[in-house]
Structure formats: structure tokens, C-alpha cells
Amino acid sequence: MKGTPARARRWLTAAGAVLALTAVAACGGGNGGGSGSGSADKADLTWQFWIGGTADQAAWQKVADQAHTDHSGITVKLQGTDWNNYWSKIGTLLASGKAPCIIGMQSLRLASYANAMLPLDDLMKKYGLKTEDFDKPIMDGLKSDGKQVAIPYDSGPMVIFYNKDEFKAAGVPDPKPGWTMADFEAAAKKLTTGGRTGLVTSPGDLGVASWVRTLTGAEPLADGKLNLTDSKFVDGFTTYANFVRTDKIAPQVPSGNSDFETTQFTSGKSAMQLNGPWSLIDTLGKVKFNLGIAPIPAGPDGSKTFTAGSGFGISRSCKSPDAAFQAIMSMTSEKPLTTLASAGRAYPARTAAHPAWFTAAKIPEAKEVIDYASQNSVPLITSKNWVQVNDLLTRFGTQALNGEIPPDQALKTIQDQAGAGS
Structure with missing residues (x-):
């Protein structure tokens, strides 16, 4: 993507x-x-x-x-x-x-x-x-x-990148296919210590949509129209925003810094990040710790994610x-x-080229995780005005994560400003 x-x-x-x-x-x-x-x-x-x-x-x-x-x-x-x-x-x-x-x-x-x-x-x-x-x-x-x-x-498919060294030092087991939101929350809380956080987030469209889908099953569009004020989407987004604003397992998100999430993770300041496999090998070259990947944790209906x-x-x-x-x-x-x-x-x-990527990644669990995530993935279908939606999500989503406005208010503002053109 x-x-x-x-x-x-x-x-x-x-x-x-x-x-x-x-x-x-x-x-x-x-x-x-x-x-x-x-x-x-x-x-x-x-x-x-x-x-x-x-x-x-x-x-x-x-x-x-x-x-x-x-x-x-x-x-x-x-x-x-x-x-x-x-x-x-x-x-x-x-x-x-x-x-x-x-x-x-x-x-x-x-x-x-x-x-x-x-x-x-x-x-x-x-x-x-x-x-x-x-x-x-x-x-x-x-x-x-x-x-x-x-x-x-x-x-x-979107997956979790994680710092294996931090997990080991905290006595947290490596996440595997089938791990749950309860497992994730327990790990993130234990890993949030000494100025470091268990997770780093951003209000980006693909990340927000993936977390909401696994948490509640909701999607941003329904019948081709923007659906951000749907109660299930609001519930999922609120839980996601709470990672920052109330649970404090993720740091506040600075506005106007598109590299913050990646920098926070690769520097070792946060132990987990949601990302795509297209970034994995590049991330391997930046980190000084053992890098692992896992599926997004399972909500009530299992691990659900989006592909781009x-x-x-x-x-x-x-x-x-x-x-x-x-x-x-x-x-x-x-x-x-x-x-x-x-x-x-x-x-x-192209599936025939997958082995070359897994060889380059040099992460033992990569194939199992990517295959599992792909099986539980659907494409993120967007609206014709998605550029505007993502711009608004970046703006008001940042405020919601940082506790400056309620999550439901952020989504209503985005829906009102962009929904008519979806």
C-alpha cells in the first residue's frame, strides 16, 4: 500500500x-x-x-x-x-x-x-x-x-510486528495465530513500562479499519456508502482510541508526523505495531532487535483484518x-x-513468487502468519471520496486518540463532512 x-x-x-x-x-x-x-x-x-x-x-x-x-x-x-x-x-x-x-x-x-x-x-x-x-x-x-x-x-494483510526481545524480557509469550484481544491487552499492559509502551497506533485508514473489523466486525462502508456512525463501528473505534486515551498502552499521536508510528516501533520505544508485509523486510533493516510477526488479535468472531x-x-x-x-x-x-x-x-x-519473499524475510513464523492472516482477510473497499475521508480521519482521529474529542464525535464529524460524497 x-x-x-x-x-x-x-x-x-x-x-x-x-x-x-x-x-x-x-x-x-x-x-x-x-x-x-x-x-x-x-x-x-x-x-x-x-x-x-x-x-x-x-x-x-x-x-x-x-x-x-x-x-x-x-x-x-x-x-x-x-x-x-x-x-x-x-x-x-x-x-x-x-x-x-x-x-x-x-x-x-x-x-x-x-x-x-x-x-x-x-x-x-x-x-x-x-x-x-x-x-x-x-x-x-x-x-x-x-x-x-x-x-x-x-x-x-495487515499483521502485528512485535519486538521479540521486549516480549522475552517481560516474560510475555510470543503471540501466535489464535491469540485473543485479552491476550493482546494483557501483553500490552505488561510491556508498557519504563517510558515504553506496548503498542503504537495512528489514525490511518487501513490501521483503524483493521482494528475495528477484528474488534466488532464493522466496516467503514455499507452498500457503498460511508458508515462510520454505525454503532458497531463506533464501538470498535472507541476501543481502539482507548488504547491511547484511557488504557495508556500506546503513546499520544503527534499531528503532522507521518513517520511517527514506524519510528516509535523501530527505535524500540513501542513493542508492537500494526503494519503490512510490504514493510517487513525494510523494517528488518532498521531495527536492532529480533523482529517477529503475528496476526491481529482475535475479537468475538476471530482474527479479522484487511488486505491492501x-x-x-x-x-x-x-x-x-x-x-x-x-x-x-x-x-x-x-x-x-x-x-x-x-x-x-x-x-x-503472485503466489509463485511468495517463497522468495519468505526467504528474504528470514522470520521462521512468517509463512504461517501471513497465510493465516490472508485467510482471514478481505480487501478494504473504499468510496470515491476516500482521499477526503482519510484526510479527515487523520485530523479528527488524532484528536480522538489523544482524548481531545470523544471518539463518536470524531466519527460523526467525518461522516457529516464526507458522507454526502461517498
């Missing part, structure tokens, strides 16, 4: 992109202007993606080059923009009908851009792409109105959709995804 590689993606806002797309109905229906040219087997294509720097550019260019390796007449030119600026730029391009053929797309933002992108179902059938070769939650997460809009390269991820789609303005789709098939094939997995840049969406 970045301005840096996928492993470090942040769920930040890009309100300009959504505003730019409000005028997009169907973007001309398919094959207007654009940066792709040629036939199904011969085309010069441009791919717009989020790039974190020179090393990132080189790594992703190798993914693009796979298309030319597989199809000698097809070339893919990578154009990079940092994560923070990517969404406003791609929104403007898609709305103008002049977007590049291949578009990087994140599942949480898909609803805002889907109208300007080409449904891929017919191309998938034509060229024999097998959906069963990919993790189902993220394939579903990259659909809009039942149509596949992007093919994923990475995915992952990213992939590649085709703009409706692309002149060579067949060539673009063949390029995407190459870019999401086993070889490049195995390379990305080995380098820690992505937890691959």
Missing part, C-alpha cells in the same frame, strides 16, 4: 487528484489520445508510477524491461513521481484524457480513478491471464463495480490497450515479482 518503495508506502492524501477527476465520466470510452502507440505486438508505451529515488527508479525499470524481453516489439518507458505528488498528477492526467497507457494504482485509491481506467476482463480472457495465480483478496481489491481495473504486483496492495492498469485514453496489457502481464509475471520480493520491495501478489 509510496513516495518511497512499496514497502514504505504511506496512506497520505491527494485532494487535488479527486477534484481533477470529478469531471471524468468515461474519459472518451477507450482509445483517444495518449502515450501508447502501435499494434498489439509493437508499441512504445509510457508507464506512470511512484518512484522514491535513483535506486527505486532502477529497480522498477527492470520490471518495465521485462515487457521488452517477452515482446521484442514492445517498449515501456517509466516516468516517476514521488508518492506525495503522484496522485494529484495522475488525477490531472487521467481527467485530461492524456494519461500514459500504463498507470500505477493502489487499491485504497482505486474508487477515485476507476472511471478513467479501462476494465481488463476481456483482455484477461483474450490473453489467458489466470486470476487463480494471484492472491484473491488483492485481485478483488483492484476491482470496481465487479470489473478488474488493475493487475496486482503486491498485496498483504497495488498494481498496474490501463488508462482509457491508451491507443494500444492490447500491447499495454501484454506489458502488464510481463511486469506482473513470476520473474520480476520474484526479484522485487527478494529485494524486499514488495510482498508479491
Whole structure:
């Protein structure tokens, strides 16, 4: 689910992109202007993606080059923009009908851009792409109105990262699949001592939604509409906010610091953090303690979490959709995804590339935990105004966690301000 590689993606806002797309109905229906040219087997294509720097550019260019390796007449030119600026730029391009053929797309933002992108179902059938070769939650997460809009390269259910050394020192057993909220709360309280906390939180959409889902089963949308004032969602969010405001097992959340949660955990100041597998190998390189992972603790109906991820789609303005789709098939094939997995840049969406990621992670329990979490995961389906929702959640959610306003008031404010546009 970045301005840096996928492993470090942040769920930040890009309100300009959504505003730019409000005028997009169907973007001309398919094959207007654009940066792709040629036939199904011969085309010069441009791919717009989020790039974190020179090393990132080189790594992703190798993914693009796979298309030319597989199809000698097809070339893919990578154009990079940092994560923070990517969404406003791609929104403007898609709305103008002049977007590049291949578009990087994140599942949480898909609803805002889907109208300007080409449904891929017919191309998938034509060229024999097998959906069963990919993790189902993220394939579903990259659909809009039942149509596949992007093919994923990475995915992952939200899981708990934890400090094994702190758990051992406190005499707390390592969490395993099946551990409960009672187990979690007991561990977090015991680990909160000496200026350190058992957990670190943030008001980010994916984290909040995952905790609420496991606590009460509630989801942020119902029948496609924002549902934050539903009593079950309010109950779940209140329990989550209480981790900070009353239970004191997590520190207060500073506003305007998107790196706080990760820094707090990697520095050893908090013993647990909810995160995605895309961040695991990067986190391994930052910590000075033994890192473990566990599923999100089970609520009344078991351990429930959300999956997010990213992939590649085709703009409706692309002149060579067949060539673009063949390029995407190459870019999401086993070889490049195995390379990305080995380098820690992505937890691959293609199941055949999973072993490379587990080998790179070097955490014995990783496969059991990720498999378990995936089985108990669904994609986080979002609304067309989700950028606004997440921006409001970051603002008012921070106040709720810090005890400045009641959790139910925070959710009502978000619902009132964003609900009409959901």
C-alpha cells in the first residue's frame, strides 16, 4: 500500500487528484489520445508510477524491461513521481484524457480513478491471464463495480510486528495465530513500562479499519456508502482510541508526523505495531532487535483484518490497450515479482513468487502468519471520496486518540463532512 518503495508506502492524501477527476465520466470510452502507440505486438508505451529515488527508479525499470524481453516489439518507458505528488498528477492526467497507457494504482485509491481506467476482463480472457495465480483478496481489491481495473504486483494483510526481545524480557509469550484481544491487552499492559509502551497506533485508514473489523466486525462502508456512525463501528473505534486515551498502552499521536508510528516501533520505544508485509523486510533493516510477526488479535468472531496492495492498469485514453496489457502481464509475471520480493520491495501478489519473499524475510513464523492472516482477510473497499475521508480521519482521529474529542464525535464529524460524497 509510496513516495518511497512499496514497502514504505504511506496512506497520505491527494485532494487535488479527486477534484481533477470529478469531471471524468468515461474519459472518451477507450482509445483517444495518449502515450501508447502501435499494434498489439509493437508499441512504445509510457508507464506512470511512484518512484522514491535513483535506486527505486532502477529497480522498477527492470520490471518495465521485462515487457521488452517477452515482446521484442514492445517498449515501456517509466516516468516517476514521488508518492506525495503522484496522485494529484495522475488525477490531472487521467481527467485530461492524456494519461500514459500504463498507470500505477493502489487499491485504497482505486474508487477515485476507476472511471478513467479501462476494465481488463476481456483482455484477461483474450490473453489467458489466470486470476487463480494471484492472491484473491488483492485481485478483488483492484476491482470496481465487479470489473478488474488493475493487475496486482503486491498485496498483504495487515499483521502485528512485535519486538521479540521486549516480549522475552517481560516474560510475555510470543503471540501466535489464535491469540485473543485479552491476550493482546494483557501483553500490552505488561510491556508498557519504563517510558515504553506496548503498542503504537495512528489514525490511518487501513490501521483503524483493521482494528475495528477484528474488534466488532464493522466496516467503514455499507452498500457503498460511508458508515462510520454505525454503532458497531463506533464501538470498535472507541476501543481502539482507548488504547491511547484511557488504557495508556500506546503513546499520544503527534499531528503532522507521518513517520511517527514506524519510528516509535523501530527505535524500540513501542513493542508492537500494526503494519503490512510490504514493510517487513525494510523494517528488518532498521531495527536492532529480533523482529517477529503475528496476526491481529482475535475479537468475538476471530482474527479479522484487511488486505491492501497495488498494481498496474490501463488508462482509457491508451491507443494500444492490447500491447499495454501484454506489458502488464510481463511486469506482473513470476520473474520480476520474484526479484522485487527478494529485494524486499514488495510482498508479491503472485503466489509463485511468495517463497522468495519468505526467504528474504528470514522470520521462521512468517509463512504461517501471513497465510493465516490472508485467510482471514478481505480487501478494504473504499468510496470515491476516500482521499477526503482519510484526510479527515487523520485530523479528527488524532484528536480522538489523544482524548481531545470523544471518539463518536470524531466519527460523526467525518461522516457529516464526507458522507454526502461517498
